[in-house]
Amino acid sequence: MPLTKRIIPCLDVKNGRTVKGINFEQIRDAGDAVELASVYAEQGADELVFLDISATDEKRKTLLQLVTKVAAVINIPFTVGGGISSVDDVRVLLNAGADKISINTAAIKNPELISDIAKVFGTQCTVLAVDAKFENDSWKVFANGGRVATSLDVFEWIRQAIDLGAGEILLTSINHDGTKSGFANELIQQVESFSTVPVIASGGAGNMQHFADVFAAGADAALAASLFHYKEINIPDLKLFLKNQGVQVRL
């Protein structure tokens, strides 16, 4: 059997405490991020992604504490990303209990970082996050949380990263992110046509059909944040919907 399609809630963590993009007062700090993570695991999420948006060492310590707590509580794999720029950063996070790490801007600045991480810890825990934007008839890579344009072509960059040892691609379409109008299915389809590693589609989920559509486009996994946090869709309903559409999911 092929692998099941994965549903991945994403928790944006700021300063190790605040969950970004969420108005719910009760899930504002890191402690409650752990609670949210365990609720998602209980509901049948296949994996979790934590993206940290902080820079200073002090703040990164709180991220570490969060990773440790999450690792103690949840029984599914999770990825940690945001600000990782060295093999040592990765080691610390994996030792704290993360299963995979994702890198983005640091890999754009220094592509060898991908192979350095993959050589030490394996390709299976080396996720490359790519923020892609369609502009002037081509998909370009953006750095620094989507704020800074680069000259990199998305497809070339992904090919290069896979050659260097990226074991999974977390691909966000900046054009689609936040629109709730569906994932960037054509982008996903194009990447899936050559990718030898799993691709996680991110950005644009607004309803359950959007997940079915992106899986039909070939995505191995689909990621969403606010849709789950705001309880617009709950995971058991989504999985049942997908199963009824003929998508193989873990129920």
Next chain:
Amino acid sequence: MKLAIIQYNAGNISSVESGLKRLGASAIFTNDPEEIIAADKIIFPGVGAAGVAMDYLKERKLDEVIKQCRQPFLGICLGMQLLCKFSSENNTTCLGIFNEQVKKFPVNLKVPQMGWNNIYNLQHPLFKNVEEDEYVYFVHSYYVEKSLHTIATANYGIEYSVALQKDNFYAVQFHPEKSGKTGEKILKNFIEL
């Protein structure tokens, strides 16, 4: 009961300990031969590459220690592959508890196999209360061929062994500590063997 997790230089092994803790069991991490031999049960986890891992075990003579173990012994993921005879990963001679070979998945598949796959032909109390075709979490590029010792099977382009058993030695290719409730049942079954 004294549970020992064999500590070696391979990736995230604390997740196994966390998994045991969630079941109310505690374990020690050790690479000390005496502590390993004295344990009631042993877990041999592993994320990493076969060659480096075997070098590490040999340097500390843990290869000989493992072969002497007579208590229930569970290899997980790379731990399973290291219990086999030979791995084509780095062309590594492994521990040889199981006579099987470890081979790379055919290249027309996405490798590593990373995600949830169903397991079937469950043939041992290790899978008590686990239904046929429940899903567990896999991360691996190499697989163990099917054999007489196979006690569970999966299919990823090819049918292969996802669990082996011989005497006191058990091995699973998936990560029970990351496989949700199904994984917890399997870890619990091992603890209760």
